[in-house]
Amino acid sequence: MAATDTDTSIRSSCHCGAITVTAPRLPEYINVCQCTICRRYGAAWGYYHADEVKIETKPNAVTKQYVWGDRDLSFNFCDNCGCVCYWWPTRPPPVCTFDEGEYLMGLNTNNVNPEILRFVDRKFEYSQMVVPLRSKDTAHPDDAAKY
Known part of the structure; x- marks a missing residue:
């Protein structure tokens, strides 16, 4: 990813345009999570x-919203067109973190113009x-976790 691209705000919207999410910059990387829900959604966070x-x-x-399992995240989608737009933490840290101490959300980058994300690592x-x-x-x- 080019250094100048990190300051580019991005706009993500569902197919019908009812829900729009704006982020201040390109993501550091795009994660194609393979957990039981994300792989079914085909999301790229x-x-x-x-x-x-x-x-x-x-x-x-x-x-x-769809909330399941530990009820830590809500997967949010458009009721009209069905696009998964983002996941949102339902609990504050330390429960909803991927990096230490960060209260993160996931933006489905598959709803962003792919040309904008062309050089972001996946x-x-x-x-x-x-x-x-x-x-x-x-x-x-x-x-697949061991209990």
């Missing part, structure tokens, strides 16, 4: 501090596949 993104909805637009993250939930009772049947 860019991570940001929760307080640095702006989420806007058009009048009468509805954002639906990684396929498999580590979340084996991270156990706090309770096996809430795990997905395909959960």
Whole structure:
């Protein structure tokens, strides 16, 4: 990624344009998470501090949420077109962190113009596949974690 690209704000929107998320810069990298939910969504996450993104909805637009497992994250999608737009932490740190002490959210970069993200590194993250939930009772049947 070119150094000048890091200061470029990006705009992500669902297919119908009802939900728009604006982030202040390109993500450090794009994560194609392989956990039980993300691989089904086909999402490619860019991570940001929760307080640095702006989420806007058009009048009468509805954002639906899916919360499961440890109930640490809500996956938010457009009720009209069905696009997964972002995940949002439901609990403050240290529960919702990927890096020490950071309260992060995930922006689905598949809703961003791909030309803007052309030179951002992508990684396929498999580590979340084996991270156990706090309770096996809430795990997905395909959960590969050891309990």
